[in-house]
Amino acid sequence: MEIVRRVHAMREIVREARGRRLKIGFVPTMGCLHEGHLSLVRKVKELADVVVVSIFVNPAQFGPGEDFDRYPRNLTRDADLCVAEGVDYVFTPEADELYPPGPKTYVEVTGLSDRLEGKSRPGHFRGVTTVVLKLFEVVQPDFAAFGQKDAQQAVIVRRMVTDLLLDLEVRVLPTVRDEHGIALSSRNRFLSTEQAVAARAIPRALEAARERLADGRVEAAGIISVAREILEAEELLRIDYLELVDRETLWPVTTVDAPAILLLAVECGETRLLDNAFLDPS
Amino acid sequence: MEIVRRVHAMREIVREARGRRLKIGFVPTMGCLHEGHLSLVRKVKELADVVVVSIFVNPAQFGPGEDFDRYPRNLTRDADLCVAEGVDYVFTPEADELYPPGPKTYVEVTGLSDRLEGKSRPGHFRGVTTVVLKLFEVVQPDFAAFGQKDAQQAVIVRRMVTDLLLDLEVRVLPTVRDEHGIALSSRNRFLSTEQAVAARAIPRALEAARERLADGRVEAAGIISVAREILEAEELLRIDYLELVDRETLWPVTTVDAPAILLLAVECGETRLLDNAFLDPS
Numbered sequence: 326m327e328i329v330r331r332v333h334a335m336r337e338i339v340r341e342a343r344g345r346r347l348k349i350g351f352v353p354t355m356g357c358l359h360e361g362h363l364s365l366v367r368k369v370k371e372l373a374d375v376v377v378v379s380i381f382v383n384p385a386q387f388g389p390g391e392d393f394d395r396y397p398r399n400l401t402r403d404a405d406l407c408v409a410e411g412v413d414y415v416f417t418p419e420a421d422e423l424y425p426p427g428p429k430t431y432v433e434v435t436g437l438s439d440r441l442e443g444k445s446r447p448g449h450f451r452g453v454t455t456v457v458l459k460l461f462e463v464v465q466p467d468f469a470a471f472g473q474k475d476a477q478q479a480v481i482v483r484r485m486v487t488d489l490l491l492d493l494e495v496r497v498l499p500t501v502r503d504e505h506g507i508a509l510s511s512r513n514r515f516l517s518t519e520q521a522v523a524a525r526a527i528p529r530a531l532e533a534a535r536e537r538l539a540d541g542r543v544e545a546a547g548i549i550s551v552a553r554e555i556l557e558a559e560e561l562l563r564i565d566y567l568e569l570v571d572r573e574t575l576w577p578v579t580t581v582d583a584p585a586i587l588l589l590a591v592e593c594g595e596t597r598l599l600d601n602a603f604l605d606p607s
Numbered sequence: 608m609e610i611v612r613r614v615h616a617m618r619e620i621v622r623e624a625r626g627r628r629l630k631i632g633f634v635p636t637m638g639c640l641h642e643g644h645l646s647l648v649r650k651v652k653e654l655a656d657v658v659v660v661s662i663f664v665n666p667a668q669f670g671p672g673e674d675f676d677r678y679p680r681n682l683t684r685d686a687d688l689c690v691a692e693g694v695d696y697v698f699t700p701e702a703d704e705l706y707p708p709g710p711k712t713y714v715e716v717t718g719l720s721d722r723l724e725g726k727s728r729p730g731h732f733r734g735v736t737t738v739v740l741k742l743f744e745v746v747q748p749d750f751a752a753f754g755q756k757d758a759q760q761a762v763i764v765r766r767m768v769t770d771l772l773l774d775l776e777v778r779v780l781p782t783v784r785d786e787h788g789i790a791l792s793s794r795n796r797f798l799s800t801e802q803a804v805a806a807r808a809i810p811r812a813l814e815a816a817r818e819r820l821a822d823g824r825v826e827a828a829g830i831i832s833v834a835r836e837i838l839e840a841e842e843l844l845r846i847d848y849l850e851l852v853d854r855e856t857l858w859p860v861t862t863v864d865a866p867a868i869l870l871l872a873v874e875c876g877e878t879r880l881l882d883n884a885f886l887d888p889s
C-alpha cells in the first residue's frame with residue numbers, strides 16, 4: 326500500500342490505472358477509521374480493481390466553534406487498517422492543495438442542504454459537496470461508497486452526482502453498529518461510559534418507531550412521538566432534530582405510505598450523534 | 608462529423624477515445640457560430656486528437672427578462688461550419704438532460720462572480736460555471752478553449768478549474784474583430800446599421816485607453832475617462848460599466864503598474880455588447 330500526499334502524485338496513479346483500464350473504487354473519509362469505513366472498503370474492493378481511501382479532515386465542513394481541532398486523527402493506525410483490508414492507496418492531501426489560495430469555488434445542492442443537519446450546521450453540506458467533488462476530480466473513481474449513517478449526506482452526494490452528470494456510481498452501505506446497537510462513528514470515542522450507556526436509547530428509539538409502523542400505525546406524528554419519548558427519557562441526551570421524511574426529497578411526511586426515513590441528531594455532552602432508520606410500509 | 612444529442616451517447620464516444628488514449632479538445636458554445644468560435648476550434652484542433660464543440664443555449668445563465676428566447680439559434684449552419692473546420696462531434700444536448708428534474712446543484716466561484724457583468728446579471732456566472740462543469744464532466748476534455756472577449760467568464764472558468772482540481776487545461780484565445788474593430792458576438796446581428804456604426808466607438812475607446820498608457824499616463828482615472836468620453840459621445844450607446852481591474856482578481860486598480868484589463872459593457876438599443884483590452888505597463 327502507498328500513502329499519497331500530493332494531488333499530482335495521485336493524478337499520475339489514476340492516469341496509470343485508467344491507461345490499464347482498471348476500475349477505481351473510492352472511499353472518502355475523515356480518517357480515524359472504524360468498522361463502518363472498513364465495510365465500505367470491502368464493498369468497493371469487490372467492485373473495483375484499485376481501491377483508494379482518502380483521509381482528509383475537511384475544514385470547510387466544520388463551522389466556527391465546531392470540533393475541527395479536536396476531531397480525532399490517527400494516520401498510523403488508519404494506514405495499518407487499510408493495509409489489512411488490501412487498500413491500494415491512501416490519499417491524504419494537505420488542506421492548501423485541496424483549497425488553493427484565492428477566490429473559493431463552492432458546489433452546493435440547493436433544496437436538500439439547508440434542512441435537518443444543514444439547519445443545525447449552516448454551510449456543512451456545501452463543505453461536504455465541495456470537497457467530495459474535488460476528491461472525485463483527482464481520484465476519478467468508477468465507484469464511490471458512503472455510509473447510510475450519514476443519511477442526508479448520502480442523499481445529497483447522490484443528487485450532486487446525478488445533477489452534475491458525474492460519470493461514477495455511488496454506493497450507500499448499511500450502518501455498522503456496536504453490540505448495543507449504537508451506530509459506529511469516529512466521535513463515539515468522546516463519550517464517557519455513562520454517556521455511552523445513555524446513547525443506547527438511540528437504537529431503541531429507532532426500533533420502537535419501526536415496531537409501531539409494523540403494527541400498521543402509519544401516522545408520522547405517532548411514530549415520531551414513541552421515538553421521542555425514549556430519547557427524552559435519557560437525561561444525558563438532547564434531541565436536536567427527529568424527523569420522518571421522504572427518502573429522496575427529505576421533506577417531512579405525515580403518513581408512511583411510501584418508503585421513508587426517520588432521521589435524528591442528538592447531543593450527548595459535547596458530542597453530536599447521528600442515526601436513522603428506514604421505515605418501509607410494505 | 609457526428610451530431611450527438613444524448614449524454615450517454617457522448618459518454619460512449621469519450622470512453623472510446625480515452626481507451627485509445629486520444630486527447631480530447633473542447634469548445635463549449637451557445638451556437639450561432641462566428642469566426643471567434645472558429646478560432647477556438649482551430650486552436651483546439653492543433654492541441655487535441657478529437658474535437659468536440661457543444662452547442663447549448665444555457666437557460667441557467669440568462670436572467671428573467673433577458674434574451675434567452677430570442678438568442679439566435681441555427682444548428683444547420685453551425686453544423687456546416689463545424690464540418691468545414693474538421694470538428695469531430697457537435698454535442699447538442701436537451702436542457703432536461705443537463706438539468707435533471709429535482710433539487711438543483713450549483714457551482715459558484717465566489718469573489719469573482721458578483722462584480723462587473725455579474726453585478727448587472729445576477730446569477731449569470733453561477734449559470735455559466737454550473738453548465739461548464741456539467742459539460743466538462745460529460746466531455747472530459749484535455750483542453751478547453753474560451754474567448755478573451757468574455758474576459759470575466761474566462762477568469763472565472765480558469766479559477767473554477769484550478770480550485771476544483773479539474774484535470775484539464777483552459778486556453779483563452781484573443782478576441783476576433785470585424786473590419787471596424789468590433790468584437791465578434793452572436794448578438795451583433797441584432798444591431799441596426801446605425802447601431803453597428805455607433806458600436807465602432809467601443810474599439811476606438813479601448814485604443815484611446817491603450818494610447819494614453821503608452822504615453823506613460825498610468826493613473827486609472829485618466830485612462831478610464833478618455834475611454835468614457837469616446838463612448839459617451841455616441842448617443843446610441845449607454846455604458847453599463849467601464850472598469851480598469853487587475854487581470855486575475857478583477858479588483859479595480861488605481862494605477863496601471865502591473866498587467867491590467869479595461870473591461871466594459873454597453874447597451875446599444877436592446878443589445879448588450881462586451882469588450883475589453885489588456886493594458887500592459889511594460
